Amino acid sequence: MSRVFARITRSVQVRGRVVLAGVAALTLTAAGCTTGSGDPGADGTAAAPGTTAAQPAANLSRFYEQTPKWGACDDVQPETQGSQCTWLEVPIDYASPDAGTTKLRVLKVPATGTAKGSLLVNPGGPGGSAVDYANMADWIVTGQIRRSFDVVGFDPRGVGRSEPIVCLDDVKTDEMLGADPTPDDEAEYQQMIEASKQFGQACESKYPKLLPHVSTVDAARDMDVLRSVLGDEQLTYLGKSYGTFLGATYAGLFPQRVGRLVLDGAIAPDLTNDQMNLGQAVGFETATRAYVQDCISDGNCPLGGEVEAGLTKLRDMLKQLDTNPVPVTGDARVTKLTEGWATLGLARAMYDETAWGGLTDALRQLEGGDGTDLFELAKQYADRSSDGKYGGNIMQVISAVNCLDRGAQPQDFTQMQQLGQEFAQKAPTWGPFLVYGSTTCAHWPVPATGQPEKITADGAAPIVVVGTTRDPATPYEWAQQLASQLSSGTLITYDGDGHTAYMRSNSCVDSAVDKYLLEGTPPKEDLRC
The missing domain is CATH 3.40.50.1820 (Alpha/Beta hydrolase fold, catalytic domain)
Structure with a gap:
């Protein structure tokens, strides 16, 4: 999803x-x-x-x-x-x-x-x-x-x-958050759509009146x-x-x-779904650029000594995790840092600049083949503890509300690729991720009311x-x-x-x-x- x-x-x-x-x-x-x-x-x-x-x-x-x-x-x-x-x-x-x-x-x-x-x-x-x-x-x-x-x-x-509204149990929620957020081909995109449909159907089945x-x-x-x-x-x-x-x-x-x-x-x-997704992609890109500059200014930055090269290296690290997840330790259930989890960890740090130092340590650790610290940031974002339990339901109810507030139209993979290219031109790091932000609502079982x-x-x-x-x-x-x-x-x-x-x-x-x-x-x- x-x-x-x-x-x-x-x-x-x-x-x-x-x-x-x-x-x-x-x-x-x-x-x-x-x-x-x-x-x-x-x-x-x-x-x-x-x-x-x-x-x-x-x-x-x-x-x-x-x-x-x-x-x-x-x-x-x-x-x-x-x-x-x-x-x-x-x-x-x-x-x-x-x-x-x-x-x-x-x-x-x-x-x-x-x-x-x-x-x-x-x-x-x-x-x-x-x-x-x-x-x-x-x-x-x-x-x-x-x-x-x-x-x-x-x-x-x-x-x-x-x-x-809790549509998925903790295990299924882990699978949802750790899944590939940037499908590379038609088959992976269909997997994302199918997961979105299953999630929506689970919500409708459990909460038909609400x-x-x-x-x-x-x-x-x-x-x-x-x-x-x-x-x-x-x-x-x-x-x-x-x-x-x-x-x-x-x-x-x-x-x-x-x-x-x-x-x-x-x-x-009055923002449309695409405008909202692109706006956030650009916003996170701006914040990430500011982080990389700060990392370089502090010295010994694991992303190198130049901002554009550092952003490129960060994107490469995420891309490598798509096909080669790295181990994490200390968690009851998750053993690998995937691209999905890593993106959430990176996002968590962008919300608050006081977390930038911890992100730098996590990226340095990731270079050594250990994803534990970046996964810790992802768990903070998802309100998840190391025993695999979620403290709230924000990662699920957000779709239930957003999909009523503004619906979305289904698009095929070719359309998404074209839109993704437009997003990537303005936000190379975050555009390919957030372009899929409306996929769940495009297949939501309840019609939008707003x-x-x-x-x-x-x-x-x-x-x-x-x-x-x-x-x-x-x-x-x-x-x-x-x-x-x-x-x-x-x-x-x-x-x-x-x-x-x-x-x-x-x-x-x-x-x-x-x-x-x-x-x-x-x-x-x-x-x-």
């Missing part, structure tokens, strides 16, 4: 600590909360400009007016003192709210001072656990935000603890229910990576309920978009694109490396975001940090 990096926040560096999205199962405790602003009625549930959502049934009061029962968390390891958990009930299908419900896990870290309200957070994915992310409140927001807001995260439907209703529009509607249940008249929100798409979708659906939204590491919602389109959110309060100039996963141009499309969008530019910017040791970005969240004052136009 082809894999997509699109919309994943695999790691976030926060004040010297790496928080892996969807990684540890963390735990917490609870208190009370008031009910909110009630049934949305006709003032915001219809599709706003820039969305394709259908008008849901009006009888949603019982969901909007439910009273949460906060208590200690038995499924989350404690990380931030005083955390509390509850369940949120939402309709599986908003168009038919009486046809069945599903429950979403919610975690709240109460403010250390007098709370202004709730700050909902989402780390990305789709598939990153916002429960785990909110549980890291002391590291994902500043102290003054902690004093002023209850930090709240919910696992979207199909994610984490919210009826998680699978058609795990789109970002569904998650955004759930977020509005949660806003009401928390007692907030408007939504205050911090979304990273895919979380920016979730936030923008919410703004398009409910512009009048937008409070203070921060969208960091942005995705432009399509690429602009979101303007006319009438919404100011929305802050943050873009990093050398972000590999969500290229800076996407942040520019989203900020310009949103009627009230304002852009903060961080000139730097890595994925996302807020709480990654840049005080300029942190101060501007904090001022906006605390005072409602957006930064000056085109602030650069």
